[in-house]
Amino acid sequence: MDIGWYLAVSALIFTIGAGGVLTRRSPLVILLCIELMLNAGNLALIAFSRMHGDPDGQIFAIIVMVVAACEVTVGLGLIVAMHRRKLPIDVDEMRELQG
């Protein structure tokens, strides 16, 4: 398969993720959509790594996965803290940073 097709799939997944971040209001689903965008980036990185025949891009993808795992952990911790304080699980309601 041409590398270009992989890049097209990656761009499509990134677009879907970005649209999800814009349209959904639940922070859980927004985190999932950010995962989609990070995965689209991973796919592009690995496609370019294959294109150049150089495994450095795969290392980059692994580091991106680590960062995504950290982001998910902290984000889910925040959602649990919101739930504990009986705050609405809705990003439109969470406009202010003051606790």
Added chain:
Amino acid sequence: MAEVLFFLAGMGAITGAIGVVAVRNPFYSVLALVCHLLSLAALFLLLRAEFVAAAQVVVYAGAVMVLYVFVVAYVGGQDVPLGARPGRGLRLVAVLFGAVLFVELAIATLGSGLTLIGTNGQAVEAGFGSPAQIGELLLTRFLLPFEVASFLLLIAAVGAVVLARRRGGITAAEDQARYSAMDILRPANTGTMAEAVGGRSGAARREALPVAGTPSDDDSGSDDDGEEA
């Protein structure tokens, strides 16, 4: 063969991504994301990235998604209608923005003029993307990012515990119940009947009672009478 596999995996990945965005219940969104991640792992395998594909399945589709499922079950996934309050105008703008972004990304990647983009990629040796090669790179050339990533994971774990812990920790009442004056008066290795029956909650209930022990207090046995005397 590769074309058929690419088509199937690409369709799975895109369908999963659409499912994440379009499904109402967050629980099903998580399941759609698992489908998406598994299809993406197949795409990684087609691109000769064996180790990344395995890590994707084990770490992402396994561990991270289990965390998601637990949090969705804990918070309780509300059925939120897709874009009910933002209004149709904003939703239209979002779709338009998505289309513009897709065109832009396609121009940026496909129209970049890279000569190898229309090929299968350069010829690679047999061990490309194998765990041996990735491990060697991680421990030699990319040692610093590797160590920084481990620190980042540690910091994120500590941060999640701090964020999601119970506010105030152990309350003062529990501390008092645990270290009461009776601990000194009581012989070693013995406990009250209330502790045996009701655990710490029995002690808390005893303190919640009005002034003196009433006869209706059946839980606290004869030991408590000695305490109240």
